Amino acid sequence: SQKEVPGRKLKKAGNDIPTTSGTKSQIMMRLEKMVEESDIMHGAIRSVDFDEGVFGIAHSEIIAKEDMQQLFEHEELGIAVIHTYIWYMYVTLMRGTELCNRFNFIAASRINTTFITKNPTSVKNELVDRFMAAGDNTTPSLYFLPFNSGNGGHWVLVAMDLSRLMVYYLDSLSGDWSKYPRYEEDG
Numbered sequence: 001s002q003k004e005v006p007g008r009k010l011k012k013a014g015n016d017i018p019t020t021s022g023t024k025s026q027i028m029m030r031l032e033k034m035v036e037e038s039d040i041m042h043g044a045i046r047s048v049d050f051d052e053g054v055f056g057i058a059h060s061e062i063i064a065k066e067d068m069q070q071l072f073e074h075e076e077l078g079i080a081v082i083h084t085y086i087w088y089m090y091v092t093l094m095r096g097t098e099l100c101n102r103f104n105f106i107a108a109s110r111i112n113t114t115f116i117t118k119n120p121t122s123v124k125n126e127l128v129d130r131f132m133a134a135g136d137n138t139t140p141s142l143y144f145l146p147f148n149s150g151n152g153g154h155w156v157l158v159a160m161d162l163s164r165l166m167v168y169y170l171d172s173l174s175g176d177w178s179k180y181p182r183y184e185e186d187g
Helices: 026-036 065-072 079-094 113-118 120-133
Strands: 045-050 059-064 103-105 142-148 155-161 166-170
16 A cells, blocks of 8 residues: 655754764765655655565565655654665675575565464465475575564564574564563554
8 A cells, every 4th residue: 555645855864873983874875865866756656666586476665755764864664665675685685696595585564463463374374485485495594574563663673594493583672572562453
């Protein structure tokens, strides 16, 4: 579904983006410049075509210039931004290399708290389909799933190593994940 974005002007990101050196990272500066110079007009959207190598199924997603602003203003990131970043990594670093056999991504839009709660069988089937679509399954590989914990929009990363039957839960916030408030759907 397409979200409606209220009109607002893009602001320049401040120099207070935290990095290890205390200055804005080169990557962040390049990304900001790319968005500022983008031919996507204010309020317009762009379709990003994902080939099946990215998430195991070919599809398109919509992203707006305002969505990218989430990065600069340190706002809650939406699925479109996370998926577009994964697509960018895949296209620039992985496509056509051995990395495609070692690292795989699972779309956050297809495995989420609502689906797990309402239809766990479809989530299980979705995961099996993704594991099977990844290739020969003889090369040890990791599957990465960005997952919104339902804790005020907090994202975590779940990494699955099928060759070792291990699941890693990577959370940038310290604390006991089992004490996060539970996601409650109205109705």
